[in-house]
Amino acid sequence: MAPQSASGATADAANAIPGVDEIVSSPNLRQIAxxxxxxxLNATNSDIAFQGNYAFVGNYNGFVIYDIARPSAPVIVSQVLCPGSQNDISVYGNLLFLxxxxxxxxxxxxxxxxxxxxKESWEGIKVFDISDKTSPRYVKAVETDCGSHTHTLVPAKDGTSVYLYVSSYFPSDDYPDCQPPHDSISIVKVPLGTPTDAAVVATPNLFPDGGYKGSNTSATSGCHDxxxxxxxxxAAGAxxxxxxxxxxxxxxxxxxIDRVRDTRNFAFWHSATFNNSGTKVVFxxxxxxxxxxTCNKKVGPNKGADAIYDVTGSGDARTLVFRSYYKIPRENADTENCVAHNxxxxxxxxxxxxxxxWYQGGVSVWDFTDSANPKEIGxxxxxxxxxTQLTFGGTWSAYYYNGHIYSSDQKGLDVLEIDEQSIPGAQARHFxxxxxxxQVEYRD
Incomplete structure (x- = not known):
């Protein structure tokens, strides 16, 4: 059966395009900072990580540490100039990874x-000591094949180290350190007691058959995230x-244990999110x-969107089953970069x-409890x-953390307050x- 759209669009919302820099929102979301x-650090903002009362925001020129103890009045604690796109970021204990x-x-x-x-060019993972938030200290670099577009932190089961699953792509015969085929990820092990011993410990091949060869969808030559x-x-890989x-x-x-493709509507599998019970994945x-x-009538509701898959079965027999697409129900101007993002x-x-x-499409809060019928709620x-012209901008990542939404927008750090009464059962968890x-499991 061909995938069908399950957008929660309304005619009024879809037809309302605000003016230049005009802020619009649903009644349950408001900007507080x-x-x-x-x-x-005025280059492109990228991803965000959190720890205690701090937010760590990647930037193509380095990273910024914000004190968010008062969400309505965030303060810059320190800025680290360390150029190297895209400076995807994560934190663990006293360590920060770029x-x-x-x-x-x-x-x-x-x-x-x-x-x-x-040959001497360098790309990979950088490790910083952030025990002093006012003065982070660079302690280690680990080179990885094809660099590190993104990385995913996975704690070791014994608690003595963390692993970084490094995603990268676009190999070339002309690149000495990024030769095709590149159907693998790099796994960097970082001992927590001696981070200077961080090193690549494995490069598992995820696509022994070479992955998708490409047509309407990008050919697979590694993972994005x-x-x-x-x-x-x-884990789910895009x-x-x-x-x-x-x-x-x-x-x-x-x-x-399972692999899916969407050669009709997906152009570039970018990222993935599990639901809390691990029974669904949003790609x-x-x-x-x-x-x-891409958030316009010409592109339509099923491209540049999310796809919701149910995880069925158990063990190695688990499979991903497509249920629906979700895309913001508001039409954007042709001058706005807009697509599903973090x-x-x-x-x-x-x-x-x-x-x-959604970049210039803004921040969307949506419900996919019914996998086949997702809907926007804010x-x-x-x-x-x-x-007059297409200009890059908007929000790269929008994440919920301890009662507020933090967005790394190209205009800076935005903090949004959400009326949690509009989301029955929502809880301001203290991470x-x-x-x-x-992903960390939350419990009732």
Whole structure:
């Protein structure tokens, strides 16, 4: 059966395009803070990690640590200049990890861009000590094949180390450190007591058959992002032309137990999110690479969207079964880059609710408890940056953390307050640490 749309669109919402920089929202979401980017960290904002009263925001020029003890008045604690797109970020204890996926002259924070055709070029993982939030200290670099576009933190079962599942793609015969075929991920092991011993310990091949060869969908040459659910020994990978489900009970030897494709509507499998019970996966399609206007009538409701899959069966017989698509029900201007991007669950026992970034499409809160009929229950967005030309901007990641939504927008850090009474059962859980691609189970 061909996948059918399950958008929660309403005619009024879909037809309302705000003016340039005009803020519009549903009644249950409101902005309570915006802290603009500050030089030299005024490049593209990327992902967010959280720990205690701090938010850590990646930026193509490095990373910023914010004190969010008062969500309505975030304060910059420190800025670390360390260029190397896209600086995907995670934290664990006193350690912070950054992904470098642009060829650099060396592994230092003083490096400059350099062609990947040069053997000495460097890409990979950087490790920082953040025990002093006002003065992070760079302690280790680990080079990985094809760099590190994103990484996913997976704690070891014995608690003595963490693993980083490193995703990268686009190999070339011209790149000495990124040769095709590149059907693998790199696994970096970081001993917590001696992080300077961090090293690649495995490069498992996830696609022995080479993965999807490409047509309407990007050919698979690695993964873009992986989300792990360590408590359930599961991970879901968004791998360009393939979506995969993995068993990660052996942290150094993940096994693919199911694989799905959508050659009709998905262009680029970008990211994945489990529901709290691990019985569903939301995959996102980053049609246009984040730089195109895809939230319009021309593209329609099923492309550049989310796809909801149920996880059926048990053990190695678990399979991913498509149920529906979700896309924001508001039409965007042709000058706005808009596509499904990074989001997280909102803790609501018994329900499946997610908050998600859509670049200039803004922040959407939506319910996928009924896998076949997802619906939006809240939104917040700025109008287009320009009325005359397509301009990159908007929110890269929007995550729920301890009662508020934090968004790494290209205009800076946005903090949104949500009326949790509009989400029956929602709870302002007190997480002490949150890396969204390392899902943590919440309980009633």
């Amino acid at each position: 915006n802290l603009p980017k500050q030089a030299p 992904s470098t996926d642009s060829s650099r002259s060396n592994d230092s924070c003083n490096s400059v861009g350099q062609s990947a055709t040069i 992986i989300t792990a659910y360590p408590a359930r020994d599961l 791998c360009m032309g393939d979506g995969i489900l993995m068993d990660i009970s052996d942290r150094e030897a993940p096994r693919v 996102t399609d980053e049609l246009g690479g984040g730089g195109a206007a 989001g997280s669950l909102i803790p609501a026992p018994g329900r499946d609710i997610m908050v998600q970034s 939104y917040w967005e700025r109008g287009p940056l320009s009325a 002490t640490q949150l890396n969204v691609q390392t």
